[in-house]
Amino acid sequence: MTDTVYVLNGPNLNLLGLREPEIYGSDTFDDIAGMLEDRARELGLEVDVRQSNHEGHLVDWLHEAQAEGAKAVLLNAGAYTHTSIALLDAIRSIKTPVIEVHLSDPATREKFRHISYVGMAAVDEVKGLGARSYIVALEKAAAL
Numbered sequence: 001m002t003d004t005v006y007v008l009n010g011p012n013l014n015l016l017g018l019r020e021p022e023i024y025g026s027d028t029f030d031d032i033a034g035m036l037e038d039r040a041r042e043l044g045l046e047v048d049v050r051q052s053n054h055e056g057h058l059v060d061w062l063h064e065a066q067a068e069g070a071k072a073v074l075l076n077a078g079a080y081t082h083t084s085i086a087l088l089d090a091i092r093s094i095k096t097p098v099i100e101v102h103l104s105d106p107a108t109r110e111k112f113r114h115i116s117y118v119g120m121a122a123v124d125e126v127k128g129l130g131a132r133s134y135i136v137a138l139e140k141a142a143a144l
Contacts, residue, residue: 003044005141006065006096007036007134008058009051010078016103024103027131039135043142045071055080059090066094072141074134076101081118091121097144099137102127 009029012019017028027035033049040047048070050061058077065073075098077087091098098121105128106113119125123144126137 001071002046002069004046004048004068004070005040005138006061006070006073007033007047007049007138008061008065008073008075008077009049010055010058010076010080011053013076013078014051014053023109024130032131032134035131036134036138039138043138045138045142047138055084055086059086062087062090062094062096062098066096070096072096072144073098074101074137074141075099075118075122076103076134077118081106081116082113084117088117088121091118097123097141099123099140100125100127101133101137103130103133104128 014029016024017026029051036047036049052058062073073096077084080087100118100122124140126133129136
């Protein structure tokens with residue numbers, strides 16, 4: 001096992017800071033990546049931060065995390081959280097622990113966001129803390 005934590009981000013998260021800041025906050029994707037890199041260094045970890053608008057990339061990266069011996073995966077699957085059985089199956093197919101991350105709290109939003117296929121297989125979840133959700137999830141990964 002390595003000290004690397006994969007941080008995988010799904011559709012539209014490349015637009016953070018611009019997209020609905022009243023829901024997702026004003027921090028950009030690069031701001032969050034920088035915060036993660038700083039905190040990872042303090043925890044003696046490395047982070048590999050990625051984003052894709054394509055479901056298959058996320059599946060491939062989950063498999064890669066397993067193959068590379070990653071310590072954990074932080075996964076903000078965006079809308080795929082609520083629709084992707086492929087991500088559920090990919091998480092179940094690997095031994096690498098996956099922590100689900102959300103900037104907002106899906107349980108307080110539209111009803112269709114209340115189901116989480118990612119959450120059905122993730123070992124933990126952090127939601128509703130804005131950009132801090134990622135930091136808390138990284139700290140949980142460090143403790144694994």
